[in-house]
Amino acid sequence: MKIDSIHTLEKLKEKSFKKVYLRNPNEAIYDDQKDILVCGGTGCIASDSNQLIKNLNLILKARGYDHKVNIIKTGCFGFCEQGPIVKIQPDNIFYVKVVPKDAKDIIDQHIIGGHQVERLLYKNPTNEERIHKHKDIPFYKKQLRIALRNCGRVNPEDIYEYVAFSGYEALGKALAKSPEEVIDLIKKSGLRGRGGGGFPTGLKWQLTRESEGDIKYIICNADEGDPGAFMDRSILEGDPHSIIEAMIIGGYAIGANHGIIYIRAEYPLAVERLNISIKQARELGLLGENIFNSNFNFEINIKYGAGAFVCGEETALINSVEGRRGEPSNKPPYPAQEGYWSRPTCVNNVETFANIPPIILNGPDWFSSIGTKESKGTKVFALAGKINNIGLVEVPMGTTLREIIYDVGGGIHKGHKFKAVQTGGPSGGVITEKDLDTPIDYEHLAEIGSMMGSGGMIVMDETNCMVNISKFYMEFIMDESCGRCTPCRVGTKRMHEYLQKITNGEATMENLDNLEQLAYMIKDGSLCGLGQTAPNPILSTLKYFSDEYISHIKDKVCPTKECKELSTPKNREVQI
Amino acid sequence: MPNVQIEPPHSDLPREKFEQLSSYIDSLDTARGALIEILHKAQDLFGYLPRDVQLFVARKIGIPAAEVFGVVTFYSYFTTSPKGKHTISVCMGTACFVKGSDEIFQAFKEKLNINSQETTKDGLFTLNNVRCIGACGLAPVVMVDEKVYGKVTLEDVEHIINTYRKEDSI
Incomplete structure (x- = not known):
């Protein structure tokens, strides 16, 4: 069967709805059918969710219930700390830390x-009470899931489930408009690049459309390199069709017939699901x-990265897609003018693409009603480190850091x-207690000396040495x-x-001055974003935690005892 | 791409793997821009990318060997030395680092008596530090081949090593 019009798509949606009606909150359910959703994200698979699915299936069969219950392997629910996650629909019951041998109890x-x-x-850590319903769990209460809308809801390997939740409707709508109208719509929505740069997406599309050339390309940047950020991977694993749909829309808008997904080879599950979805x-x-039936042709290819952080930079990425060393080039010319094989090319990030279909479906006004003045919509953060609720969270722009860390994140660990x-990530900076009430958007984060980046959010407690952390980031960047x-x-x-030298207790105060000077020099003198932002972790920790640096240098003491060389007996004697 | 016949080098590397690589390259529409894909395939086949394999690829697709070498050494996924039977990857993403993965890594180094990217003398283990495998909820994370160990403590290190040693001695 081919979908050749909105009409056939709607028919297919109706037909597919049977598959997912148990998961639709608006439906009144009277029969005894159930859906068991099991998280199949990387984190939960690591904790044996595949075996759990096998066990559930075996026991269902043995009990003769396999015709009444469907087991669906979904994408990431986001609550990785509590994985593996199992959700029973339509009951909206949310089970956490489910191991394979729990399958028997769930069925029986x-x-x-x-x-x-x-x-x-789930046990609420503040009052030890068990919470039954998914929607009542504090972790999810302040979240608004747009980019992650289908993660943990659909089977990512089944296009019909995606269609049942309005999948490819946005594509049908977009193709009925002119490319200029589509671009206009994205511009009006205020969507900005989620890879970290924050460049207005609609404008990028317009610039590529206006560039001269009969062949153009649209590239999806799925080379997620920020250590500690995994939202792109979760979207690709949990909702690959949304990216494909958005790329076709983007291709139509800029006038490209060819899309390329540039993805890390280290993400085998995401690659597999993308291949299934494309097919x-x-x-x-x-x-x-x-x-x-619009006369528009589009094809998508997958290209593999091979592990290089700098390939997140778009000119470096294009060099890598062409099979070369992923080194950045001078801009201009911008990729919108001369990109892949010197043709006009538009590079967008995974999360940016994931926002496109909902914008087309619900309209730009809906999207721009969410967020702050300059930053519209939501942002996905990978919450990790010394925090209770580690996982992926999506909140409206303008939510404060305090709300994310304490309300969504459940506060500091132990x-x-x-x-x-x-x-x-390694290009950003640290934010301290005094700035926790800053509303999060591109501008405010820059004002307090950090940046949005791709959305990694690493929480540190008093046992973490800030000099050691900036050494860690510097080693990465180096x-x-x-x-x-x-x-x-x-x-x-x-x-x-x-x-x-500082963490070994061998540095002088002069070294510290030199370090700071060098940091500014590298900021000013580097060719691409990687170098220009490389000194940020040092500069921001120096700004807020200079006493820790000085204590390492003058007293030869690491206040948190994380730096081993400064907590050996030899050095302690010196201190006495 | 046009069928260019290149004789595999005389080396200890299996000849049939060169033939497989050769027919993979022949099956591509064009070798233009496909160097990274070809190297992925080559590493799948041989397990690593020794000099002879790099030279073979360069001659086969008609580019300087220096260009191939430049690409191989640029990307961390490619390796020029053979790997042990099991690869132990300690996650050094930020989430794991703040939960003490550097100490875990240190413990593996000491217990196995090798450095990062090295292989034990008996050829059993290769030790790697990797950047974020996306299982931050389980930090600190260690991956042995495809198996993920979460919330690893210093005490677990010896246990993990012994599991694979025992398995191997049976």
Whole structure:
């Protein structure tokens, strides 16, 4: 069957709805059918959720309930700390930390017996009470899931489930408009690049459309390199069709017939699901020639990265897609003018794409009503480190850091004290207690010395040494510096050496001055974003925690005792 | 791409793998821009990318060997030395780092008596530090081949090593 019009898509949606009606909150359900949703994200698979699914299936069959209950392997629910996650629909019951041997209780007690399995319910850490319903869990209360809308809701390997939740409707709508109208709509929505730059997406599309050339390309940047951020991976694993749909829309808007997904080879599950989705979309005529009978043709290819942080930078990415070393080039010309094989190219990030279909479906006004004046919509953060609720969260722009850390994140791990939070990964900076009430958007984060970045959010407590943390980031950047320009290639190495000296207790105050000067020099002198932002972790920790640096240098003491060389007996004697 | 016949080098590397690589390259529409894909395939086949394999690829697709070497050494996914039977990857993403993965890594180094990217003398283990495998909820994380160990403590290190040693001695 081919989908050749909105009409056939609607028919298919109606037909597919049977598959998912148990998961629709607006439906009144009177029969005894159930859906068991099991998280199949990387984190939960690591905790044996595949075996759990096998066990559930076996026991269902043995009890003769397999015709009444469907087991669906979904994408990431986001609540990774509590994984593996199991959700029973339409009951809206949310089980956490489910191990394979719990399958028996879930089937016998809940499905057959009709009683919830108390011990598997989420326990509220503040009052030790068990919470039954998914929607009542504090972790989810302040969240607004747009980009992650289908993660944990659909089977990512089934295009019909995606269609049942209005999938590819946005594509049908977009193809009925002119490309200029589509661009206008995205511009009006205020959507900005979620990869970290924050460049207005609609404008990027317009610039690529206006560039001269009969062949153009649209590239999805899925080379998620920020250590500690995994939202792109979760979207690709949990809702791959949304990316494919958005790329076709983007291709239509800028005038490209060819899309490329550039993805890390380290993400095998995401690659597998993308391949499945592309094949399914092709079979239904959503990729290929004359899509929706509109005379528009579009194809998508996957290209693999091979592990290089700098390839997140768009000119470096394009070099890598062309099979070369992923070194950045000088801008201009911008990729919108001369990109992949010197043709006009538009590079957008995974999360940016995930926002496109809802914007087309619900309209730009809906999207721009969410968020702050300059930053519209939501942002996904990967919350990790010393925090209770580790996982993926999506909140409206303008939510404060305090709300994310304490309300959504459930506060600091094991009752420790909050010390700092790092946003923007190795290119960002630390934020301390005094700025926790800052509403999060691109501008405010820059104002307080950090940045949005791709959305990594690492929380640190009083046991983390800030000098050690900035040494960690510098080691990362030093490894990942591509070597093209001198300030970054040599400078990051020198900065790392200074930090090594400080944490070894061998540095002088003069070294510290030099380190700071060097940091500014590298900021000003580097070719691409990687080098220009490389000194940020040092500069921001120096700003807020200079006493820790001084204590390492003058007293030869690491206040948190994290730096081993400064807590050996030899050094303690010196101190006495 | 046009069928260019290149004789595999005389080396200890299995000849049939060169033939497989050769027919993979022949099956591509064009080798233009496909170097990284070809190297992925080559590493799948051989397990690593030794000099002879790099030279073979360069001659086969008609580019300087220096360009191939430049790409191989640029990306952390490619390796030029053979790997042990099991690869132990300690996650050094930020989430794992703030939960003490550097100490875990240190413990593996000491117990196995090797450095990062090295292989034990008996060829059993290769030790790697990797950047974020996306299982931050389980930090600190260690991956042995495809198996993920979450919330690893210093005490677990010896246990993990012994599991694979025992398995191997049976």
